[in-house]
Amino acid sequence: MLKPMKWSIKIGTISGIEIKAHWTFLILLGWVFFSHFNMGHALEEGLLGVVFILALFACVLLHELGHALTGKRYSITTQNIVLLPIGGVANMEKMPEKPIQELWVALAGPAVNLGISIVLFFILKQTNGIPNMLDMNSHMSSSNFLFNLLIVNVLLAGFNLIPAFPMDGGRVLRAILAMKLDRTKATEIAALTGQFLAIGFVFLGIFSNVWLVFIGLFVFLGAGAESNYESTRSVLSKYSVGNILMKNYTILPSNEPIERAVEQLLNGQEKAFLISENDHIVGFITKDEIIKGLSELGKLAPLRNITQRNYPELTPQTKLDIARELMDKAGASFSPVFEEGKLVGVLDLENIAEVILVYKAGMESNINF
Numbered sequence: 001m002l003k004p005m006k007w008s009i010k011i012g013t014i015s016g017i018e019i020k021a022h023w024t025f026l027i028l029l030g031w032v033f034f035s036h037f038n039m040g041h042a043l044e045e046g047l048l049g050v051v052f053i054l055a056l057f058a059c060v061l062l063h064e065l066g067h068a069l070t071g072k073r074y075s076i077t078t079q080n081i082v083l084l085p086i087g088g089v090a091n092m093e094k095m096p097e098k099p100i101q102e103l104w105v106a107l108a109g110p111a112v113n114l115g116i117s118i119v120l121f122f123i124l125k126q127t128n129g130i131p132n133m134l135d136m137n138s139h140m141s142s143s144n145f146l147f148n149l150l151i152v153n154v155l156l157a158g159f160n161l162i163p164a165f166p167m168d169g170g171r172v173l174r175a176i177l178a179m180k181l182d183r184t185k186a187t188e189i190a191a192l193t194g195q196f197l198a199i200g201f202v203f204l205g206i207f208s209n210v211w212l213v214f215i216g217l218f219v220f221l222g223a224g225a226e227s228n229y230e231s232t233r234s235v236l237s238k239y240s241v242g243n244i245l246m247k248n249y250t251i252l253p254s255n256e257p258i259e260r261a262v263e264q265l266l267n268g269q270e271k272a273f274l275i276s277e278n279d280h281i282v283g284f285i286t287k288d289e290i291i292k293g294l295s296e297l298g299k300l301a302p303l304r305n306i307t308q309r310n311y312p313e314l315t316p317q318t319k320l321d322i323a324r325e326l327m328d329k330a331g332a333s334f335s336p337v338f339e340e341g342k343l344v345g346v347l348d349l350e351n352i353a354e355v356i357l358v359y360k361a362g363m364e365s366n367i368n369f
């Protein structure tokens, strides 16, 4: 899961999705311009190079929009699309779980690039703009601009369809496997296939092109991360908040001083407390807030000044994978849990982490025996 990107410049909104460019993207543009300049090319060529990069990233943006808008059809929202020098990232809240839906969402990106290639091909064919020989090293000029754009779109589609995570092709493979197998098994097989391919790339790259080595390493790490993420998610989806709810909790009124919380912290087992105002839970404080508040505000400051008021809406029925996502989003490591408006317990991220540890320990002992 990618954290929201800092240092991004908003460049617009399309269909409710924020479009941003990371500041390093500007460096890429500058670098392209100056490298033409450095090679002694004409000013026009440098500018054309920059325009080409902009056109290329417009294609990358359309690719990401392909994913995002297809996701939208399955009511999956995309917060934003960030353009980075290495490509684009669509921050979708999740991937659809129905294999056929994941398949369409994953295919939509590369399909956009193929579509662009086909359109460019017909334009070039009409205007006799297709060169006789493939010469990628020739100078950028307005005569080969569209042809280069066509080639790059074919490469984008091809690269993204490599059947390995984190590429779209990895998701396509998983979705196809998940039609027959359960999702965790499908992820494992897709990830292994990807890692196998990655090792192939590295070897091939050592004897030919160093870029293949980089792509191989990138794919290898991506595949591992995805299968890890997916196996954890599938473990958590088997349990609900109700299974690990803590029923021992302390509520402190928000007008009490911080020293009351310090007392509670030292005398008991709890590391976080609920905070109330007029008999309503308004938030919580953890050990971190107490210690920080103590050093910055002193022991007599009221608890309301250090209360974390952002917490997710959890019920005992919330599945743990969803609960973890909601807590992440709210930036809360602790949360009250309500059932029909009534407080029934508390949950913290440590409980969730323990579920994963216990489950994995159990799995390993199964394999050993």
Ligand SMILES: [Zn+2]
Binding pocket: 063, 064, 067, 109, 110, 160, 168
């Ligand atoms: Zn994609």
